[in-house]
Amino acid sequence: MIGNRITYRMADGVRVPGTWRHAFIRNFNYHLTDLFVYADGLIDCWGLVTLEEFEEKLRSGWVATELPEGAEASAFDLARWKFAEPQTWLTPEVLVAEVRDTIDQLNRRPDSTGRCLAAVDAFLADRTEEKREAARDAYFAIPQTQRHYALGDMDRKDWPLQVLVAGPGGTIDRRPDEAVTQDQYDWALSYFEERAEWTAKARSRVPADGPSTAVAPAVHLYESYPLKPSDDPGTKALRNEYPAPVEVDGVTYPTVTHAYWALSVADPALREAVAAADSTFGARNLAADAERSEGWERRRIAVMTALLRAKFTRHPELARALLATEDATIVYGDSDSAFWGDDRGRGRNWTGRLLELVRSELACPIPSRPS
Incomplete structure (x- = not known):
């Protein structure tokens, strides 16, 4: 590449x-x-x-x-x-x-190197001159600047590959005046036999810390503004606007959105008005131009994390909806914030990331610290 x-x-x-x-x-x-x-x-x-x-x-x-x-x-x-x-x-x-x-x-398609190695595998499985010729042609189809690391072996470069496709009596680029000997060819064959064993072991090896990518397909949480809970909300229940009361310091808020915007403002009277807003739009609009509470930019991720934990701990049916996403990447749509939302691949998607964090905690609660 x-x-x-x-x-x-x-x-x-x-x-x-x-x-x-x-x-x-x-x-x-x-x-x-x-x-x-x-x-x-x-x-x-x-x-x-x-x-x-x-x-x-x-x-x-x-x-x-x-x-x-x-x-x-x-x-x-x-x-x-x-x-x-x-x-x-x-x-x-x-x-x-x-x-x-x-x-x-x-596009995750075989490139010229991949096609060459596939041709080599075909030759090793059926060692005819026709198959060797196909492997040789595939090798020379690799860009000349790349014909040194097709095997991924920095010590030997592509020497075993060049010897193999040349065959006994053939010549290679590095030594055009010297014919490949039978001993060199036998060594190249043994190299590829050992390489096949390494490759098989590498493919079967499971990372010690588990897979690095999600098994379940990504889940996109598109913006939605339900006015009342549903018996079967699906992934809409994961949205911050979903009507699921959360309690913070003895105050109950109708949604995570209400709580987030109320806690963001510095004025206690305005905080009460935000909490009592008749919609998530109203809560956001009341808080949008207000003075933020001290250190809000540094605290907002911690606040959102606490709110999401409170929501899914208080509402087991919503926790089940979150757990149903398995290990999927959660993409959170938010037209107002590239910080909390994905913004068509350009945002930081913090809400999605925190939902994944809370999901992992629900799936396997963190044990209490030993005294």
Whole structure:
């Protein structure tokens, strides 16, 4: 992959993942910039283009892979210089191949390296010259800049792979004047047999601390404003606006939203008015322009955590609704707050994260500390 760094762009409200690498754009002079590659096959080289258009950008020299001696170059707001004895490892063909691999990887499809290793597995299962030829072709389809780490083995690089696809009597790039010996080939075969054992063990190994990703599909809690409880509310019961009274310091609030906004204001009289508001809209609107209580920004996460614990502890039927989400990622919709809500992938989703925390506490209560 061009990079393990992940970014994204928004397209019609959909988050499209991508990554980037450095590249030179030639617009009169040469400009060091970032080339962004996205999962939908678009590439940003100072403008979004398709893969075919990107190839034309390379042919025209707009995306530069040749850097002439003495040419002027710059990096925006960073530096300006002239090339002296420039060396580059890229050609238009190699860069296009890298970009194609990146698009495959962003879509979790086998890239050229994955296809090569699959061809090698096919050869090892049926060791015919036809299968070896297919593996050799697949190896040389990997971009030249990437033909050193297909095996993921930094010590041996791709030496065993090159020996295997060359076969006894064949030659490899590193030593074009030396034929592969039978001993070298037998060693390569044993390497791949051992590698198959390592791979099988790695696949069967369970992380000591459990899986790193959720098993259940994500749950999106869209905004809803029910006026009364329901016998079967489903995930709507997880919303802060859902009518489920909570008690804080002897005061009962009709919803978590009422309690949150009431506790946020500094004026005790206004706090009472917020608590008594006839709707969650009214509670928020009363508190919106009021002076916040001291240290509210530092306390608000702790307050929300306490309110959610109070809600689901007091209402077992709502706790069951939360537990029914299993280990799903909870995405909380909130059009007013990118802090508490997901905001189409750009928010911090603190409400969703705290719901997951409370869910884990309900599933397995924390034991009391020993005295």
